[in-house]
Amino acid sequence: MTNRIKEFKNMVDHLTDVPKKVINNEQIITNSSPYRQKYHVESESGTLGDPNGFSYFNGKYQLFYQWSPLAYSQKPHYTQHGWKHLVSDDLIHWQDLGAAIESDTRYDRYGTYSGSAISEDDKLLMFYTGNTWINTDTQNNWVRIPYQITAYMDKNNIVHRNNDPIIEGTVSGYTAHFRDPKVWKKDGEYYAILGVQRTNLTGTALIIHSKDFKDWNLLGELNTKYDSLGYMWECPDYFELDNNGVLVFCPQGLKSEGNKYQNIYQTCYLMGDKVSLPDTEFNAENLKELDHGFDLYASQTMFSPDGRRILISWMGLPETSYPTDKFHYSGCMTIPKELKIINNKLYQVPIRELDTCRVNEQIIKQTLTDNVYQKKLSQTANEYDFSIDFKTSNAFIIDLFADEDDQRRFRIILNKKKNEIVIDRSTTGKDISVAYGTTRTLDYSIDNEINIRIYTDTSSVELFVNGGEEVFTSRVFPKKSQSYLFLNSVGGTTAVTGNIYEMSK
Numbered sequence: 001m002t003n004r005i006k007e008f009k010n011m012v013d014h015l016t017d018v019p020k021k022v023i024n025n026e027q028i029i030t031n032s033s034p035y036r037q038k039y040h041v042e043s044e045s046g047t048l049g050d051p052n053g054f055s056y057f058n059g060k061y062q063l064f065y066q067w068s069p070l071a072y073s074q075k076p077h078y079t080q081h082g083w084k085h086l087v088s089d090d091l092i093h094w095q096d097l098g099a100a101i102e103s104d105t106r107y108d109r110y111g112t113y114s115g116s117a118i119s120e121d122d123k124l125l126m127f128y129t130g131n132t133w134i135n136t137d138t139q140n141n142w143v144r145i146p147y148q149i150t151a152y153m154d155k156n157n158i159v160h161r162n163n164d165p166i167i168e169g170t171v172s173g174y175t176a177h178f179r180d181p182k183v184w185k186k187d188g189e190y191y192a193i194l195g196v197q198r199t200n201l202t203g204t205a206l207i208i209h210s211k212d213f214k215d216w217n218l219l220g221e222l223n224t225k226y227d228s229l230g231y232m233w234e235c236p237d238y239f240e241l242d243n244n245g246v247l248v249f250c251p252q253g254l255k256s257e258g259n260k261y262q263n264i265y266q267t268c269y270l271m272g273d274k275v276s277l278p279d280t281e282f283n284a285e286n287l288k289e290l291d292h293g294f295d296l297y298a299s300q301t302m303f304s305p306d307g308r309r310i311l312i313s314w315m316g317l318p319e320t321s322y323p324t325d326k327f328h329y330s331g332c333m334t335i336p337k338e339l340k341i342i343n344n345k346l347y348q349v350p351i352r353e354l355d356t357c358r359v360n361e362q363i364i365k366q367t368l369t370d371n372v373y374q375k376k377l378s379q380t381a382n383e384y385d386f387s388i389d390f391k392t393s394n395a396f397i398i399d400l401f402a403d404e405d406d407q408r409r410f411r412i413i414l415n416k417k418k419n420e421i422v423i424d425r426s427t428t429g430k431d432i433s434v435a436y437g438t439t440r441t442l443d444y445s446i447d448n449e450i451n452i453r454i455y456t457d458t459s460s461v462e463l464f465v466n467g468g469e470e471v472f473t474s475r476v477f478p479k480k481s482q483s484y485l486f487l488n489s490v491g492g493t494t495a496v497t498g499n500i501y502e503m504s505k
Contacts, residue, residue, distance in 0.1 A: 018070065023070070029045070030045040030327050035477055042333075049314055050065065050298035051065050052115055054301065055117045055118060082101050082102040085099070087157075097157055105130070110131045110132055113130065114129060114180040116192075116237075129179035148178075167208075175197045179195055182236055190210045192208050194207075195250075203230045205249065207219045207280050225284070232253065234250040234265075237299060244273070245271070245275050248290060251266065267291055268287050268290060269287075271284060271341075292423075293440060294423075295460075296334065311339055311348065315334050315460060336353075337468070340468070348468040350468070357383075359501065362499065363499055364386065365497050370489060373487040374486050378483075382500055387450075387497050388452060389494065394417040395413060395414060395415045396490065398485075401482045409486070419446055420442060422441045440472065442470060459477050
């Protein structure tokens with residue numbers, strides 16, 4: 001509790017309350033980092049967290065995110081938490097509009113927590129959780145009071161918050177872990193889903209309803225077959241796609257099962273029939289992990305003007321230290337992905353707009369028989385699109401971010417014999433959360449051919465298998481000299497054809 005008191009000692013309402021030299025110094029430290037990404041969204045300093053308010057409004061894509069630009073400031077340390085605001089024409093090139101919401105009311109004094117937005121005529125309707133504490137003059141008796149707050153942003157990008165929250169505190173049967181509203185509209189009426197914790201310390205979600213976005217009523221818990229699934233559900237996002245209902249969410253507290261649930265916290269999804277409203281029945285299939293890598297959390301989706309369901313996520317995990325901390329920043333966004341349902345499975349496909357970042361195409365056409373292909377690359381920000389034919393081999397290995405001797409690398413193993421895909425960052429570079437392991441394994445039935453698409457940046461790898469059927473998202477922190485690609489056929493002959501593109505934003 002003492003740490004929390006220290007954290008809020010220099011809490012400020014607005015960045016303008018902080019000496020400019022403090023802000024500039026934080027940005028100078030961050031800019032000195034060797035790990036800054038080339039085409040992924042990062043904060044200019046401090047922490048970047050959950051994507052919020054992801055939407056399309058006023059002719060542009062809108063992206064907000066959890067933002068503490070002074071999280072690493074020292075002597076003195078300042079705390080300031082809000083929503084950062086970015087806009088884009090193409091989901092790739094983002095313009096920074098600064099702070100959209102700052103923690104400057106009595107309802108969000110200790111944090112503007114996650115929320116969402118939906119476009120309605122000349123307004124972007126917004127809904128978020130404000131975090132406050134009471135009894136803060138004590139050492140060990142702090143009490144959290146969450147507030148569910150509605151607001152709107154006008155076409156001048158000014159946010160107008162309502163004077164009173166629609167829900168103050170929690171409701172009977174639930175603890176103060178009550179947050180992250182995701183709003184949608186159906187049949188002319190508004191609904192929102194919130195992540196909550198029951199008083200028996202199990203996680204679930206609640207659905208609320210409004211006809212006018214002003215007066216809201218509680219419909220009840222999302223009724224699934226999971227009565228006990230972790231201790232808290234964060235960042236729930238319900239949407240409907242191809243006549244299916246889909247819930248993407250973060251059930252905290254899952255115990256690992258074999259190769260599943262290996263990270264400190266997971267992002268998962270349930271898919272089934274559309275949620276029945278107003279009785280909140282959700283007939284869904286078994287829980288599945290959205291991503292099989294090391295570092296994905298807190299996803300949010302939006303419906304684009306051309307009819308696509310687009311997802312973006314925080315590439316980072318709560319309660320996890322990263323090598324960028326030394327440079328006074330952490331976190332980035334994933335690339336945006338289009339969601340599709342194919343063969344009753346949720347696919348994540350890199351958005352087509354990313355193709356505009358391709359430069360300097362290199363064609364790969366190799367037939368390898370128990371031997372290794374080596375290539376030095378001119379930069380680490382690349383896209384790889386490989387078709388791999390290993391009818392007569394047992395496995396195929398791709399080493400990214402490798403040094404000249406292939407002793408340090410990020411390794412991808414496509415093991416046809418064992419029907420599994422393995423990623424290994426044990427020798428890539430700086431250690432990250434090694435207590436949770438340095439490999440991830442997915443049981444996956446591998447045919448004689450497979451397509452692999454990979455997006456690398458200075459400090460990240462996003463791997464897409466067979467058109468986005470499975471995805472692995474990971475942070476990596478190699479040395480600058482690790483600029484080689486190695487391809488290795490194991491147990492026979494493998495043919496590899498495809499392309500490497502340098503990515504230029």
